[in-house]
Amino acid sequence: MASRLISVIAVLAVTGLIFGPVVALLAFGGGLSWPVAADWQALRFTLLQATLSAAFSVALAIPTARALARRQFIGRGILITLLGAPFILPVIVAVLGLLAVFGQSGLLNSALAPFGLSLNIYGLHGVVIAHVFFNLPLATRMILQGWLAIPAERFRLASSLGLSSGQIFRSLEWPLLRAVAPSAFVVIFVICLSSFAVALTLGGGPKATTLELSIYQTLRFDFDVAHAVMLALLQLSLALAAGAMSLRFAAKQRFGAAMDRIIPRWDARSWPLVLQDFACIGLVAAFLLLPLAMVVVKGAPTLLDLGNVWPAVWHSLTVALASTALCLIWALPLANRVGEWVALCGIALSPLVLGMGLFLILRPYVSPLSVALPVTAVVNALMALPFAVRILRPEAEVIQSDYHRLSTALGLNGFVWLRRVFLPRLRRPIGFAAGLTAALSMGDLGVIALFADPDRVTLPLYIYRLMGAYRMEQAAGAALLLLMLSLALFWVFDRGGRANAAT
Amino acid sequence: MLQLDNIRFRQGAFELSADLTVAKGRRTAIIGPSGAGKSTLLDLISGFQTPQVGRILVDGQDVTQSAPGDRPVAILFQDNNLFPHLTIGQNLTLAMRPKSGRAQSGDEERIDAALDQVGLAGFQKRRPEALSGGQRSRAALARVLLQDRPILLLDEPFSALGPALRQEMADLICSLTAPTGTTAIMVTHDVGDARRFAEDIILVDDGTVYPPKTAEDLLKNPPKALRDYIGT
Numbered sequence: 200m201a202s203r204l205i206s207v208i209a210v211l212a213v214t215g216l217i218f219g220p221v222v223a224l225l226a227f228g229g230g231l232s233w234p235v236a237a238d239w240q241a242l243r244f245t246l247l248q249a250t251l252s253a254a255f256s257v258a259l260a261i262p263t264a265r266a267l268a269r270r271q272f273i274g275r276g277i278l279i280t281l282l283g284a285p286f287i288l289p290v291i292v293a294v295l296g297l298l299a300v301f302g303q304s305g306l307l308n309s310a311l312a313p314f315g316l317s318l319n320i321y322g323l324h325g326v327v328i329a330h331v332f333f334n335l336p337l338a339t340r341m342i343l344q345g346w347l348a349i350p351a352e353r354f355r356l357a358s359s360l361g362l363s364s365g366q367i368f369r370s371l372e373w374p375l376l377r378a379v380a381p382s383a384f385v386v387i388f389v390i391c392l393s394s395f396a397v398a399l400t401l402g403g404g405p406k407a408t409t410l411e412l413s414i415y416q417t418l419r420f421d422f423d424v425a426h427a428v429m430l431a432l433l434q435l436s437l438a439l440a441a442g443a444m445s446l447r448f449a450a451k452q453r454f455g456a457a458m459d460r461i462i463p464r465w466d467a468r469s470w471p472l473v474l475q476d477f478a479c480i481g482l483v484a485a486f487l488l489l490p491l492a493m494v495v496v497k498g499a500p501t502l503l504d505l506g507n508v509w510p511a512v513w514h515s516l517t518v519a520l521a522s523t524a525l526c527l528i529w530a531l532p533l534a535n536r537v538g539e540w541v542a543l544c545g546i547a548l549s550p551l552v553l554g555m556g557l558f559l560i561l562r563p564y565v566s567p568l569s570v571a572l573p574v575t576a577v578v579n580a581l582m583a584l585p586f587a588v589r590i591l592r593p594e595a596e597v598i599q600s601d602y603h604r605l606s607t608a609l610g611l612n613g614f615v616w617l618r619r620v621f622l623p624r625l626r627r628p629i630g631f632a633a634g635l636t637a638a639l640s641m642g643d644l645g646v647i648a649l650f651a652d653p654d655r656v657t658l659p660l661y662i663y664r665l666m667g668a669y670r671m672e673q674a675a676g677a678a679l680l681l682l683m684l685s686l687a688l689f690w691v692f693d694r695g696g697r698a699n700a701a702t
Numbered sequence: 703m704l705q706l707d708n709i710r711f712r713q714g715a716f717e718l719s720a721d722l723t724v725a726k727g728r729r730t731a732i733i734g735p736s737g738a739g740k741s742t743l744l745d746l747i748s749g750f751q752t753p754q755v756g757r758i759l760v761d762g763q764d765v766t767q768s769a770p771g772d773r774p775v776a777i778l779f780q781d782n783n784l785f786p787h788l789t790i791g792q793n794l795t796l797a798m799r800p801k802s803g804r805a806q807s808g809d810e811e812r813i814d815a816a817l818d819q820v821g822l823a824g825f826q827k828r829r830p831e832a833l834s835g836g837q838r839s840r841a842a843l844a845r846v847l848l849q850d851r852p853i854l855l856l857d858e859p860f861s862a863l864g865p866a867l868r869q870e871m872a873d874l875i876c877s878l879t880a881p882t883g884t885t886a887i888m889v890t891h892d893v894g895d896a897r898r899f900a901e902d903i904i905l906v907d908d909g910t911v912y913p914p915k916t917a918e919d920l921l922k923n924p925p926k927a928l929r930d931y932i933g934t
Contacts, residue, residue, distance in 0.1 A: 601782045610771015615803035
């Protein structure tokens with residue numbers, strides 16, 4: 200009974216936090232304004248960049264996934280693990296890395312300069328490049344999972360029939376891609392719809408502003424609450440439409456699925472194909488690793504000379520730990536079918552929409568600026584919740600189905616069951632979920648930007664302000680610090696779940 | 703003594719009725735084809751299911767509405783009888799102290815004695831994964847010994863064991879339950895297991911539970927339902 204009560208409380212808390220802000224937005228009495236031309240422009244840009252980002256990510260992921268599926272090479276395992284890393288990589292760190300490669304004085308422009316060519320990263324292509332950087336790995340993993348799900352026997356059969364590579368593509372690979380690629384496209388499209396930090400740093404200007412970004416700009420710079428509410432409602436309807444579309448696909452994704460299998464391919468031994476595969480793997484690896492390497496190279500000299508970065512570090516760490524605790528407290532009782540739906544509702548809301556709603560709720564009582572950090576912790580916990588629930592649920596259900604009868608037959612009380620059976624057996628996924636949540640929250644640059652005053656700055660926001668002040672050396676050092684802290688948080692929690700973990 | 707007093711249980715299209723008494727200390731097998739209702743019957747006795755009609759009495763006491771852990775009944779499942787992340791000693795402590803989870807003084811000695819009885823002396827610190835299949839069955843048996851309930855239910859507990867181990871376990875259960883007067887009731891689909899183990903047999907066929915008959919009589923003159931099942 201007690202555990203049932205806890206579940207109900209968790210459901211109420213989460214739904215309240217999700218729908219409360221929405222109700223606050225809908226009930227806003229300040230008189231809504233109608234969208235102006237700039238708002239339609241923002242909507243168009245949001246849709247355009249999301250479409251391009253998803254299309255490029257999927258198009259590049261297909262040959263990469265195929266190469267990874269059929270080639271064995273040293274470092275393959277590490278590369279596949281690295282494909283999971285962008286998930287916990289702070290956006291601002293990646294942006295600094297991409298600037299170091301594609302920026303005005305970056306590697307690429309230095310190489311192009313002798314030919315009189317140059318690339319300006321700010322604007323649509325910069326936003327798309329950053330989104331591809333983040334989502335190409337996701338698409339590759341999704342498609343690779345699909346590839347590895349083709350039974351090896353089919354490739355043996357194809358080989359014994361003497362099918363050519365083209366024939367195999369038509370009979371085995373094309374049906375797979377038709378099933379997986381659209382869902383990868385939709386998932387990435389939806390993620391990019393609510394892009395804020397990338398647009399904030401690489402977009403901007405009337406021609407490259409997403410809806411999320413205009414909510415922020417309208418509230419922070421124009422102080423026009425009514426207009427910001429209208430934008431938030433626009434973003435909300437967009438996200439709901441896209442969310443409904445993506446629900447069909449979202450459920451198929453899984454975390455940590457085994458990808459160490461390699462498909463033996465007798466047809467792919469010709470030199471052109473080997474060359475094609477390794478060129479593809481090499482280019483993608485360079486695209487992903489060069490920016491990160493540049494963060495390290497550029498950041499290392501100033502890492503020990505960061506000035507007054509510590510208050511921001513402290514804020515970020517406390518926010519990250521608080522949202523991790525909050526997220527787990529919600530996720531554990533929600534690790535079931537109903538709970539997964541509840542948690543998914545949060546994904547339909549973008550951080551800025553949630554933040555805008557919370558801003559309206561809090562405004563009559565406190566200065567929203569004074570609660571910037573708690574609000575950020577809550578919003579980050581909600582944003583990580585669907586992932587945490589998805590990680591915990593399969594194992595939680597196995598524990599229930601395997602040991603619930605035994606526990607009932609023994610008459611274990613709820614507390615003993617929780618402490619001696621449920622939590623110890625769930626330790627690994629709890630550690631993994633906590634690591635993801637902590638790292639996501641550590642690197643978050645979203646709702647904090649909406650609320651923060653100069654006294655309550657998190658590390659990502661601190662870095663953003665350094666960039667705005669053109670103090671790029673210090674920004675690079677702080678970015679390296681942020682990267683190290685995010686990875687360390689993830690590592691500590693994930694490791695804590697594994698160490699001495701009983702099987 | 704276990705009484706199923708005019709029990710009716712319905713779940714979807716499936717219906718089960720039972721009206722019978724198992725005498726105290728009788729080793730009884732429940733046999734019948736799969737889907738006939740053997741497991742349902744065991745669920746009703748152990749409390750995982752509640753009948754819509756009728757009462758279940760143990761030594762005259764009505765337990766129909768009691769939760770599984772509160773019944774004077776211990777149960778050995780087909781598998782998952784021990785928590786794999788706990789040592790054998792911790793598993794046994796949990797079985798004795800389900801409400802607090804902590805050992806009390808004297809518990810350790812009782813655990814030592816029970817492990818001794820099943821031939822696993824000194825296994826307290828091991829985890830189930832470090833045990834063979836037969837040893838795991840014995841450890842589970844130590845668990846039900848320590849629970850010390852007048853009725854022991856066994857749900858095809860030997861299905862994963864080879865023939866020699868089956869005989870050994872059947873003998874062990876006989877020798878452990880006889881002195882305490884424990885009523886052991888075992889579900890099996892294997893007539894050989896029933897013959898090895900049981901004094902009485904309860905036949906379940908298509909939702910009907912027949913009252914127990916001595917194994918000897920029943921196997922000598924099998925009714926039609928049993929003949930159909932055995933195939934002779």
